[in-house]
Amino acid sequence: MIRLIDIQKSYDNGTKALKGVNLRIDDGEFVFLVGPSGSGKSTIIKLITAEIAPSGGRLMVNGYNLNNIRPRQVPYMRRTLGVIFQDFRLIEKKTVKENLTFAMRAVGASPREIRKRVPYVLDLVGLDQKGDRMPSQLSGGEQQRVAIARALVNNPKMIIADEPTGNLDPMRSLEIMMLLERINELGTTLLVVTHEKELVNRFSKRVVAIENGRIISDETGGYYNNETTI
Amino acid sequence: MRQRYDFGYFLSEGFHSIFTHGFMSFAAVCMIVCCLLIMGSFTLVAVNAESMFSDLEAENQFTAYIDETIPQDEARALQDDIEAVPNVSRAEFVTKEQAQEDFEARYEGNELFEGLPADTYRDRFHIYLDDISLLAETEAAVKEVAGVADTQSAPEIAEGFTVIRNIAGAVAVILVVILLAVSLFIIANTIKLATFNRREEIAIMKMCGATNAFVRWPFVFEGLILGLVGAVVAFFLQWGIYVLVGNAISGEDTISLITVLPFQPMALRVLGVFVLTGFVIGAGGSLAAIRKFLQV
Numbered sequence: 001m002i003r004l005i006d007i008q009k010s011y012d013n014g015t016k017a018l019k020g021v022n023l024r025i026d027d028g029e030f031v032f033l034v035g036p037s038g039s040g041k042s043t044i045i046k047l048i049t050a051e052i053a054p055s056g057g058r059l060m061v062n063g064y065n066l067n068n069i070r071p072r073q074v075p076y077m078r079r080t081l082g083v084i085f086q087d088f089r090l091i092e093k094k095t096v097k098e099n100l101t102f103a104m105r106a107v108g109a110s111p112r113e114i115r116k117r118v119p120y121v122l123d124l125v126g127l128d129q130k131g132d133r134m135p136s137q138l139s140g141g142e143q144q145r146v147a148i149a150r151a152l153v154n155n156p157k158m159i160i161a162d163e164p165t166g167n168l169d170p171m172r173s174l175e176i177m178m179l180l181e182r183i184n185e186l187g188t189t190l191l192v193v194t195h196e197k198e199l200v201n202r203f204s205k206r207v208v209a210i211e212n213g214r215i216i217s218d219e220t221g222g223y224y225n226n227e228t229t230i
Numbered sequence: 231m232r233q234r235y236d237f238g239y240f241l242s243e244g245f246h247s248i249f250t251h252g253f254m255s256f257a258a259v260c261m262i263v264c265c266l267l268i269m270g271s272f273t274l275v276a277v278n279a280e281s282m283f284s285d286l287e288a289e290n291q292f293t294a295y296i297d298e299t300i301p302q303d304e305a306r307a308l309q310d311d312i313e314a315v316p317n318v319s320r321a322e323f324v325t326k327e328q329a330q331e332d333f334e335a336r337y338e339g340n341e342l343f344e345g346l347p348a349d350t351y352r353d354r355f356h357i358y359l360d361d362i363s364l365l366a367e368t369e370a371a372v373k374e375v376a377g378v379a380d381t382q383s384a385p386e387i388a389e390g391f392t393v394i395r396n397i398a399g400a401v402a403v404i405l406v407v408i409l410l411a412v413s414l415f416i417i418a419n420t421i422k423l424a425t426f427n428r429r430e431e432i433a434i435m436k437m438c439g440a441t442n443a444f445v446r447w448p449f450v451f452e453g454l455i456l457g458l459v460g461a462v463v464a465f466f467l468q469w470g471i472y473v474l475v476g477n478a479i480s481g482e483d484t485i486s487l488i489t490v491l492p493f494q495p496m497a498l499r500v501l502g503v504f505v506l507t508g509f510v511i512g513a514g515g516s517l518a519a520i521r522k523f524l525q526v
Contacts, residue, residue: 049437072441075436075439075440075441075442076439078436078437078438078439079438079439081439083437089430089433089434091430091431091434093250102435102438103438105236105239105444106435106438106439106440106444107438107439107440108444150438154438154439
């Protein structure tokens with residue numbers, strides 16, 4: 001579960017990125033976070049992943065109070081999250097399997113756990129036949145599937161996807177979104193940041209719209225119809 | 231999942247990454263080899279200079295004249311008393327007849343010193359010292375030995391040696407420290423350059439929930455391996471260069487006064503110092519280089 005209570009964030013250059021944001025995401029939800037560039041979407045993601053600290057307000061992520069989290073606890077908090085990026089961020093010199101193994105190694109998984117979990121997750125994202133390929137040998141959609149598999153491999157409570165379809169064509173984008181929906185149905189909470197109106201409208205999910213550092217709408221089952229926010 | 235530290239994995243990751251980032255690894259090893267060679271060569275020159283100073287110092291001596299009323303047998307027997315004085319390495323007895331011969335040989339052709347009566351000279355000891363800087367104290371102690379009438383020394387030569395040795399020692403220490411600092415700086419920057427390409431990799435590891443220790447260990451092992459490889463390569467190159475330069479100096483007539491110490495007796499120590507320095511600069515450079523990238 002994520003709770004942002006009156007969250008404010010000012011950067012050193014004086015920019016006020018967030019001006020009193022209140023947001024609650026319960027376990028098992030699928031939430032789209034939408035808004036124009038510079039609205040504060042990325043700041044929310046960075047706050048949730050503890051890359052930056054809030055300037056004011058209270059922030060709880062999966063049982064961790066990020067207002068006074070100790071640096072040593074941050075890795076353990078991050079293990080409750082899986083993060084997917086627009087540019088995939090795969091390690092180019094490792095195979096698909098090695099990219100997943102590496103993520104499991106990073107959290108201290110045993111070789112036995114790795115041998116069991118990696119094929120299962122690759123099968124889930126439809127890449128069971130491509131585990132020995134290098135990322136450069138895969139299409140954009142397949143690379144994003146590897147990134148999803150990596151986010152999923154440590155069985156996180158929540159997956160945060162930052163513009164996951166930004167580099168993909170509409171067909172591949174739809175496939176990726178359907179995959180994320182399936183992962184959500186299996187019990188993982190999803191927070192998807194996106195610009196893509198058609199894609200958001202295609203799925204009847206909760207949509208949180210943010211503009212100028214403030215949440216301007218939050219409707220469960222709502223649609224992303226406000227043209228000014230694109 | 232509980233955290234476990236699998237050092238076999240860290241070692242294999244460190245080893246693997248040397249090959250996957252081959253060019254940067256090669257550059258880091260080259261830097262380590264160059265720095266160790268420069269430091270090693272300079273240190274070996276300093277060791278040889280120190281050895282030559284010691285040899286020259288060992289030649290430095292003062293003379294103790296024995297009371298002329300003491301018969302020659304008794305004078306010779308004073309050798310044990312003199313050698314018992316602290317800092318005296320050995321005492322060499324010279325009879326007055328030998329002294330006269332030596333003196334006349336030295337001033338051959340000089341009429342002033344010809345035909346001097348034998349009783350002008352006295353029995354004497356040439357006294358050699360362990361530490362030339364303690365000449366004055368040792369000379370005073372020898373003067374206290376019963377039967378020694380007088381002593382004669384050249385304290386300015388001893389002081390000259392002491393000053394040169396102190397300056398050479400200080401210069402050697404300062405230069406080695408400067409070279410070590412410059413080497414660390416260059417190597418840390420070379421490794422930083424190598425690590426810069428991997429900042430994305432580190433960021434991904436951190437985002438997956440890796441602890442700083444988990445990220446650091448493969449880099450430490452990589453640095454240790456690069457340091458070890460650099461040290462071994464530098465050791466053999468150093469050996470070759472030393473032998474080549476040593477042979478060139480030995481074969482040169484004009485500088486035959488310079489004696490070069492053999493490398494073999496020093497080899498183990500040189501290898502030990504190179505490996506230790508290689509480890510320190512390899513692992514230290516890696517740690518310094520990734521510090522910045524861990525702040526994710």
